[in-house]
Amino acid sequence: MSVVLDVENLKTYFHTEYGLVKAVDGVSFHINQGEIIGLVGESGCGKSVSILSVMQLIQSPGEIVDGKIMFEGQDLLQYEANGPQMRATRGRKMTMIFQEPMTSLNPVITICRQMTEILELHLDMDRHTARERAIELLRMVGVPDAASRIDDYPHQFSGGMRQRVMIAMAISCNPMIIFADEPTTAVDVTTQAQLLELMKDLVTRINTSLVIVTHNLGVVARYAQRIYVMYAGRIVESGPAEDIFDNPQHPYTIGLLDSVPRLGEKHGSKKLIPIYGLPPNLINMPPTCAFLPRCTYKTEKCEKEPWPALRSTGDNHYISCYVDVRGKQ
Amino acid sequence: MKEPDNDLMVEVKNLKMYFPITRGLLKRKVADVKAVDDISFYIKKHETLGLVGESGCGKTTTGRCILRLYQPTSGNIIFAGKDISNMREGKLKPLRSNMGAIFQDPFGSLNPRQIAGSIVGDPLKVHDMATGSELDDRVAELFQMVGLDPTMKDRVPHEFSGGQRQRIGVARALACRPSLVICDEPISALDVSIQAQIINLLEELQEKMGLTYLFIAHDLAVVQHISERVAVMYLGRIVEITTSEELYENPLHPYTKALFSAIPIPNPKIEKTRTHIVLKGEVPSPVNPPTGCHFHPRCHMAVEECSRERPPLRDIGGGHLVACIRV
Ligand SMILES: Nc1ncnc2c1ncn2[C@@H]1O[C@H](COP(=O)(O)OP(=O)(O)OP(=O)(O)O)[C@@H](O)[C@H]1O
Ligand SMILES: Nc1ncnc2c1ncn2[C@@H]1O[C@H](COP(=O)(O)OP(=O)(O)OP(=O)(O)O)[C@@H](O)[C@H]1O
Ligand SMILES: [Mg+2]
Ligand SMILES: [Mg+2]
Numbered sequence: 001m002s003v004v005l006d007v008e009n010l011k012t013y014f015h016t017e018y019g020l021v022k023a024v025d026g027v028s029f030h031i032n033q034g035e036i037i038g039l040v041g042e043s044g045c046g047k048s049v050s051i052l053s054v055m056q057l058i059q060s061p062g063e064i065v066d067g068k069i070m071f072e073g074q075d076l077l078q079y080e081a082n083g084p085q086m087r088a089t090r091g092r093k094m095t096m097i098f099q100e101p102m103t104s105l106n107p108v109i110t111i112c113r114q115m116t117e118i119l120e121l122h123l124d125m126d127r128h129t130a131r132e133r134a135i136e137l138l139r140m141v142g143v144p145d146a147a148s149r150i151d152d153y154p155h156q157f158s159g160g161m162r163q164r165v166m167i168a169m170a171i172s173c174n175p176m177i178i179f180a181d182e183p184t185t186a187v188d189v190t191t192q193a194q195l196l197e198l199m200k201d202l203v204t205r206i207n208t209s210l211v212i213v214t215h216n217l218g219v220v221a222r223y224a225q226r227i228y229v230m231y232a233g234r235i236v237e238s239g240p241a242e243d244i245f246d247n248p249q250h251p252y253t254i255g256l257l258d259s260v261p262r263l264g265e266k267h268g269s270k271k272l273i274p275i276y277g278l279p280p281n282l283i284n285m286p287p288t289c290a291f292l293p294r295c296t297y298k299t300e301k302c303e304k305e306p307w308p309a310l311r312s313t314g315d316n317h318y319i320s321c322y323v324d325v326r327g328k329q
Numbered sequence: 330m331k332e333p334d335n336d337l338m339v340e341v342k343n344l345k346m347y348f349p350i351t352r353g354l355l356k357r358k359v360a361d362v363k364a365v366d367d368i369s370f371y372i373k374k375h376e377t378l379g380l381v382g383e384s385g386c387g388k389t390t391t392g393r394c395i396l397r398l399y400q401p402t403s404g405n406i407i408f409a410g411k412d413i414s415n416m417r418e419g420k421l422k423p424l425r426s427n428m429g430a431i432f433q434d435p436f437g438s439l440n441p442r443q444i445a446g447s448i449v450g451d452p453l454k455v456h457d458m459a460t461g462s463e464l465d466d467r468v469a470e471l472f473q474m475v476g477l478d479p480t481m482k483d484r485v486p487h488e489f490s491g492g493q494r495q496r497i498g499v500a501r502a503l504a505c506r507p508s509l510v511i512c513d514e515p516i517s518a519l520d521v522s523i524q525a526q527i528i529n530l531l532e533e534l535q536e537k538m539g540l541t542y543l544f545i546a547h548d549l550a551v552v553q554h555i556s557e558r559v560a561v562m563y564l565g566r567i568v569e570i571t572t573s574e575e576l577y578e579n580p581l582h583p584y585t586k587a588l589f590s591a592i593p594i595p596n597p598k599i600e601k602t603r604t605h606i607v608l609k610g611e612v613p614s615p616v617n618p619p620t621g622c623h624f625h626p627r628c629h630m631a632v633e634e635c636s637r638e639r640p641p642l643r644d645i646g647g648g649h650l651v652a653c654i655r656v
Pocket of ligand 1: 016023043044045047050060062215
């Protein structure tokens with residue numbers, strides 16, 4: 001398996017009036033070709049900022065302050081965010097699908113024009129060819145009557161259909177990587193299932209890597225091959241999906257898995273085990289582990305030492321924790 | 330005449346709630362949104378009935394009809410033995426204190442300028458249930474009951490976290506010691522790690538105070554966890570009702586099956602061996618719903634007859650009700 005993207009020690013900070021928000025604070029991850037990755041974590045832990053940083057879409061007051069983003073043998077951070085190299089990469093080799101398609105689709109431009117614009121720009125197609133290709137793409141993502149509906153405006157489509165358009169646009173230039181940021185949070189479960197199955201089939205067909213950003217553990221269990229768990233701007237655990245669910249080793253991951261009800265559990269048979277306390281705000285973070293105040297496994301060492309670096313605990317499985325939780329659960 | 334069944338907190342009979350769509354200056358009615366289209370169910374005392382279904386299927390409307398925030402188009406709502414479906418506001422008011430409601434959005438449902446203490450205490454004042462120091466004591470007690478420090482009572486909503494705000498909502502709903510609480514998506518807006526805190530809180534309070542819940546949510550796993558029985562809605566109608574366990578072990582309606590299958594389980598091993606039913610098409614509009622069974626255009630089991638007549642919700646044994654002629 002070849003690595004298509006290798007992110008090393010990425011740091012993205014926001015200079016706000018309340019102080020410095022360390023939204024992403026030393027994140028490393030890689031993506032293999034054709035792989036489906038799950039990036040999970042609670043609201044505000046830095047999932048979107050990580051992805052936006054890779055695409056160099058961070059705007060003031062945000063700033064990428066450190067790190068390397070290796071893609072096709074080059075460090076993308078050496079390029080201007082709006083320079084020619086990034087423009088040839090973003091939207092072409094790396095694409096994004098957002099949570100709310102209305103924010104990324106232009107409401108006053110037809111679906112057709114939005115799609116053909118990309119094809120003309122990146123693939124040098126003429127208008128006619130681009131239109132034919134756009135119709136074909138809409139068919140691929142399951143938009144009924146694609147040929148007649150392509151001239152509609154986004155608001156004439158339902159939420160699920162708009163998300164299909166976003167998927168069509170994301171695959172239109174055969175990208176190497178698709179980042180899907182909470183692609184199904186705004187839609188219903190049966191629509192979510194339709195869209196995720198569709199994405200899975202498409203990326204397998206065109207051999208693209210897919211990163212699914214979500215807080216839904218079920219979604220990553222169903223679709224991801226490898227998982228990164230984020231907490232407070234860092235990766236706290238990573239590994240093959242089955243291993244993470246069978247054998248979670250970071251107290252936060254363990255807590256997350258214990259706190260969600262499972263389908264089919266008998267009513268009243270089991271109390272949920274919540275994670276007490278709150279996720280930290282990312283200003284003035286203490287040097288120690290950010291999960292410490294909520295951790296039920298903490299030791300004296302945790303109170304004294306800085307945030308632990310990632311360490312291997314087995315096959316491709318990494319955690320950022322001093323404690324060996326095995327046997328303590 | 331039959332005596333009112335004393336085991337029942339709520340009984341809903343043939344409830345319809347249509348919202349007119351009007352056009353033009355004269356507000357001529359051109360169509361109806363059939364948000365709730367003839368549904369019947371009951372909730373026993375001290376029980377939690379879960380109500381699941383996808384966006385727009387009529388869950389919130391059902392809850393609001395029970396609270397009589399809406400005047401139903403037709404049908405009956407019997408609350409604690411009294412038919413409240415056409416009751417006038419004056420007579421309703423004392424009954425209202427016996428019902429509480431918790432809403433989805435802990436941000437939007439609280440007045441941003443009101444301090445937490447008065448948000449929680451307001452219902453007590455409205456219903457003349459406490460004043461002065463008695464009110465303060467009760468508010469402090471309510472804060473403690475939901476796990477909030479009473480010294481935080483002078484803060485305004487934005488000074489609380491999402492989970493804390495939802496606790497304020499719970500405290501307000503319980504202020505008048507209601508028997509019935511309508512929980513409309515009470516955890517959907519919360520972080521995963523906070524959701525369990527609120528679910529546990531609701532369960533504890535139910536046990537302590539003998540509460541009856543209508544628990545509305547679209548997350549079937551959460552609904553199953555908290556409910557004794559679950560009703561599944563599709564496009565304004567109830568398609569299946571049974572106990573949580575039976576619904577999981579033996580779902581009968583093709584829509585219920587699809588809904589279960591669509592929910593990913595946080596266990597990759599189970600996921601690998603599960604069959605995934607992917608529904609075709611989208612939920613049709615409640616303005617112009619399909620004829621016969623509302624689900625028939627998307628149903629893989631549908632036969633010609635399904636498009637002709639509405640299938641009745643019938644008991645197939647042991648109180649398992651399903652509205653499908655194919656099972
Ligand atoms: N423009 C901004 N200005 C200041 N802070 C920001 C800005 N954008 C993001 N942040 C902060 O960066 C942190 C990470 O945000 P991010 O959007 O990456 O979270 P997330 O993990 O995607 O959460 P969610 O699940 O809610 O989408 C948050 O604490 C957020 O408040
Ligand atoms: N006051 C109203 N006027 C007109 N139509 C309404 C009104 N309230 C609800 N509706 C419509 O009635 C239908 C049912 O809405 P309802 O809010 O009950 O659905 P729901 O099941 O609670 O959905 P969600 O999961 O999105 O909260 C929808 O089509 C909605 O647009
Ligand atoms: Mg995000
Ligand atoms: Mg609702």
